[in-house]
Amino acid sequence: MHTVTLRDLMRIWMLFLWCASCNCGPDPRKREALIRLEASRRTGGNITLNEREKLLDGKLQKLKQHDMEARQFPPSMHFFKAKHLIDQSPVFSLLQKMPKGAALHVHDFAMVGVDWLVKNVTYRENCYVCFTHEQTVRFIFSSGQPASRPHCSSWTLLRSLREKIIKSSAFLDRCCIIKLYFIRNLTLFTEDPDRAYPSQDTVWKRFKQAFLVAYGLVTYAPVFKDYLYEGLRQFYEDNIMYVEIRALLPVTYELDGKLNNKDWSMRACQDVVRRFTANYPDFLGARVIFTVHRGINAAEAVKTVEEAMTLHRNYPDIMAGFDFVGQEDLGRPLWYFKDALSLPEDRGVNLPYFFHAGETDSQGTDVDQNLMDALLFNTTRIGHGFALARHPVVKEMSRKMDVPLEVCPISNQVLKLVSDLRDHPAAVLMAEGHPVVISSDDPALFGATALSHDFYEAFMGFGGMSFNLGTLKELVINSLRYSSLPSQTKKKAIEVLLVKWDKFVSESLL
Incomplete structure (x- = not known):
């Protein structure tokens, strides 16, 4: 992320004065200085590439140029129509091999290919x-x-x-x-x-019907465990080393009809993650963000937040925090739940929030204020944040608080917030260096890979030829930097990621 400094403002002002005082046309040197200054503001703009990375970036730019000049440009098309084109792209092939760090916005029943x-x-x-x-x-x-x-x-x-x-x-x-x-x-x-x-x-x-179809399969207790293990495996196969899962923690059932509560589900998640990391030692693990539908009432919200505090206390290694899910436009706004959401602070309890907010194009409604309220309730990250670009004050708050957006390109397109991904608001935010991470939301429901398809859409659609290998490097580092991992674990995770990154760069040049 690049913060505008006084020095930057002075440079821009001096360039303006030079341009205004010159009557002989623009000075090419001043033009070049402006180009460099603007490039430095973009996501990845302050990443210094080494010689091998520069070689790979040159190769990548040529591959991008080919896709940009194609008769059908995938990010301008609906993903369902573009997928076969993306799958054939050498850029996509490279992104599949790239270590992608973490997937921070994924829903429990939409992780595994159907x-x-x-x-x-x-x-x-x-x-x-x-x-x-x-x-x-x-x-x-x-x-x-x-x-x-x-x-x-x-x-x-x-x-x-x-x-x-x-x-x-x-x-x-x-x-x-x-x-x-x-x-x-x-x-x-x-x-x-x-x-x-x-x-x-x-x-x-x-969308909701598809979840209901999967519900009876995935909530069967033996399948619940197998499904989570397979989900981790599919994300690992897509070169992801850590996952944070939005999970409803529904009641699961046994063959004889016996029901298991949320405590059972948390223990099951804990056991599966431990078993998976034992089998795949270079996988860092997974954590759960406990979620509830935003259609519940105020009294139910109080009970749910109390339950979330208990789960977070009892399972600190696996339980990351709390969020609301569901169609934002039809659900209750965050401010409706203010009493429930104030409980942890009132009781001196730490319960991190990871709120979905701004997944809407209904400007000026109560729901449109969710972005502001998410920040007021000290959210750790903002899920989607599609509407953020329309709120300059809230956008600046987000930047100053270093609260990133979890941007899910394919989900935003399929759920009809944007048709052409070149028009996605994240394109502007990333041009400004706003903190973002790329995630996939519900890849199984969209027929997408765990994360590679979303990376392709963001890399090609949001930045075109202006995004480079530095953009990708900052995005994958961001995914761990803004995770809920403890600070020391996070530091070690980034070190491991950078080793994988160097290996990826070397192998991609062969």
Whole structure:
């Protein structure tokens, strides 16, 4: 991050005076000085590249130029239409290999590619399915026939359903159809997103439905643990070394119907993370940001914050803090929850906040004040912050408090805040050197990789040819700098990251 100093202001003023006093046209030296000064303000503008990094940056710029000049520029297109183009890009291939530090804004039930859910979960014993009146599906595991539920067909054992299909003459086609049907219900992907999702409310409705489809699968206790482990594995495979997960910590269930509480879920997360880091020693771990839907009332919020304080006290190594989730425009604003959110400070308890705020284009509403209120409640980071550029005072507060935005490009586009990612407000913020990290929000629902697709969209869409290897280096360092890790752990993590970075640079030059 670059803070404007008095020296910077004096340099700009002197350049202005020189330009104003000259009657013979602009001086090329002054023009070059302005270009350098503006470049120094950008994210990564103060990163000094060594000789090998400069060589890789030259290679990267040539690769970027190719994508910029292509007939179809992926960031200008909807991700569902652009994904196949991105996958073929040498820039994307390089970004996949790049160590990306941490993913700091990811939701629990949207981490794992849906192919894994269909292939590895729906084929398990005792998995039942029902088909809703809205032409979606629900799943549940049960040792016997589950009780019927409203607006849903009778439960069918999936194994029996597949056996019936196999007996038919066209079982291969039908098996493929049912697999695709399940996958389509678990993601938002569609060939024609503009037609399928004409409004924010439409896409958010489909978004919430996809979570409900996954819910019965992932809240089955054995799957809950396997899912988290697989999520960490998929993020690790995308060269991510640390993850912070927004988790609802829902009630999980056993095959006999026994229910497990949030304490069980936290212990399960703790156990899975320990097991994963034992198997992958260069993975730094994961922490949970406990979340609740922003539609709850004030009394429920008090109980939830009290529960969050207890979880944070009991599981300090795995529990990072608290946040609200859900469609911001339809939820209650942060100020509505002021009494609940003031409880930790009133009781002398430390409960870090990581608020979603500014994920809206409804300027001037109560929801539009969430950004200001998030800072007043001393949020550690701001989730999305799409509206921040329209609030100059709050933007300056965020910069002075060094509170970064968790920018999730693909999510903002799919959920219809912006259509062309070159127009994303983060482009302006990063040009000013505002603190940001890049994350992926719900990659499984979008059919994206854990983080590489979002890095491509940000790197190519927000900065075009002005972003370079220094931009990428600062972004990946930011991801650990602004994590909730303890300061000493954070320092060591950045040292490990830089070793991985140097290895990446060397290998990319071969």
